[in-house]
Amino acid sequence: MPPGFGPIAGLAVGHSQDERALTGCTVFLAEAGVAAACDVHGGATGTRELQVLQPGHLAGKIHALVFAGGSAFGLDAASGVMRWLSGRGIGFDAGVARVPIVPAAILFDLAIGDAARRPDADMGYQAAAAAGSGPVAEGNVGAGAGATVGKLCGMAQAMKAGIGCWTEECAGTGGARVRVAALAAVNAFGDVRDPMTGRLLAGARASPGSRDLLDTAAALRRGQAPAGFGQPATPAGNTVLVAVATDAEFDRLALERIAAMASAGMARSLSPAFTRFDGDIVFALSCGLTAVAGARGATVEAVGAAASEAVAHAIVRGVTQARSAGGLPGLAG
Numbered sequence: 001m002p003p004g005f006g007p008i009a010g011l012a013v014g015h016s017q018d019e020r021a022l023t024g025c026t027v028f029l030a031e032a033g034v035a036a037a038c039d040v041h042g043g044a045t046g047t048r049e050l051q052v053l054q055p056g057h058l059a060g061k062i063h064a065l066v067f068a069g070g071s072a073f074g075l076d077a078a079s080g081v082m083r084w085l086s087g088r089g090i091g092f093d094a095g096v097a098r099v100p101i102v103p104a105a106i107l108f109d110l111a112i113g114d115a116a117r118r119p120d121a122d123m124g125y126q127a128a129a130a131a132g133s134g135p136v137a138e139g140n141v142g143a144g145a146g147a148t149v150g151k152l153c154g155m156a157q158a159m160k161a162g163i164g165c166w167t168e169e170c171a172g173t174g175g176a177r178v179r180v181a182a183l184a185a186v187n188a189f190g191d192v193r194d195p196m197t198g199r200l201l202a203g204a205r206a207s208p209g210s211r212d213l214l215d216t217a218a219a220l221r222r223g224q225a226p227a228g229f230g231q232p233a234t235p236a237g238n239t240v241l242v243a244v245a246t247d248a249e250f251d252r253l254a255l256e257r258i259a260a261m262a263s264a265g266m267a268r269s270l271s272p273a274f275t276r277f278d279g280d281i282v283f284a285l286s287c288g289l290t291a292v293a294g295a296r297g298a299t300v301e302a303v304g305a306a307a308s309e310a311v312a313h314a315i316v317r318g319v320t321q322a323r324s325a326g327g328l329p330g331l332a333g
Helices: 071-086 121-130 216-221 252-269 300-320
Strands: 012-018 023-040 062-068 104-106 163-171 177-187 191-193 200-202 239-246 281-286
Touching (some): 012 121, 023 071, 023 121, 023 177, 062 121, 062 239, 062 281, 071 104, 071 121, 163 300, 177 300, 191 252, 191 300, 200 300, 239 252, 239 300, 252 281
Parallel strands (some): 239 281
Antiparallel strands (some): 012 023, 023 281, 163 177, 177 239, 191 200
């Protein structure tokens, strides 16, 4: 399939960003609720309400998922999404009120743009209001507005990254085709490689004025320490956030396995992946449970394999579609 996210019936995606501050948020809306799970990697995560994704949790579905910049400050964007959903009577029925279930995850983008301006509840509300089922914008938008890659030598030698999307299909039951879409907010400590050729695409540069890439993984193997290692400037501000959505029907236990399989796509495109400086998370969403008629079936293995492929390509799109910003070069000009 061509690059892009979906569309996946029952799921809408919206971005909101502050282009001067270089930060923003991305919202996945599922007004009817969807089953969801996640697979957490890296050592620097920032999250809200991840416990609701556990198989034994009373709330069986989520109504939105939020990705935001701004480090922990950006978790406030989820409050705005809750307000948007609540205003429409959407949420878990708690008897006296409907409570929207909105997990969130953040990435660190405070080192580019204006660190004093971060995603807040109003920005989350705007992203929810902007959500639709049409083509999803890529590059310097939403949670990718301030995303960067290649921070081995510090921000001066990093490159601009952003949002990337990709969709795959696999065989479902009864001859149906099942769609598996991935969106990645690419803000990695390391570099991004083309999974098909192994060629480095974006990452740490040899000098602030150079486009030559160092190869972070090779430099680490040679013993080069990250800029600021062991000091307050230790490069802990990195995260790749991924959402994989399918129109096949799965419960949360199956989605946990799909998220784990999808994370293999991160390892194919990120070099190195899952460092202690990264807060990488893969979310898996099943929109088949929202289909009123004809929910599609597929095996966990088929969808997981398609998800891994989609994630690998979405991460590549996260750098190839990013424009130069904040003094850092991007591959899209």
